[in-house]
Amino acid sequence: MTTLKEQAVQILNDVPDDKMIYLMNILRGLVSHAQNKKDENADGESKLLSERLEAYEGLKKYKRSVDRDIDAKEEMLKYRDERYANSI
Secondary structure: OOHHHHHHHHHHHHOOHHHHHHHHHHHHHHHHHHHHHHOOOOOOOOHHHHHHHHHHHHHHOOOOOOOOOOOHHHHHHHHHHHHHOOOO
16 A cells, blocks of 8 residues: 555544544545546546537537517417416
């Protein structure tokens, strides 16, 4: 075991048991951060980010423009009239 690891183990031994949960959360965060750094590609972009951007680009192909101007209030009134016409 390296000297650095031995020092880390000594610090762990000195931490009271009731405080160990906080230390475990910190260590999990560090391990997760180190894993994310390892998963970065050559551009420094993480795999997760590149997957999300790729999904976004895929969704953009479904985007289309509306041929007419929409009056949101008018559309809502029409929908409400159709939906609740038989309720009255």
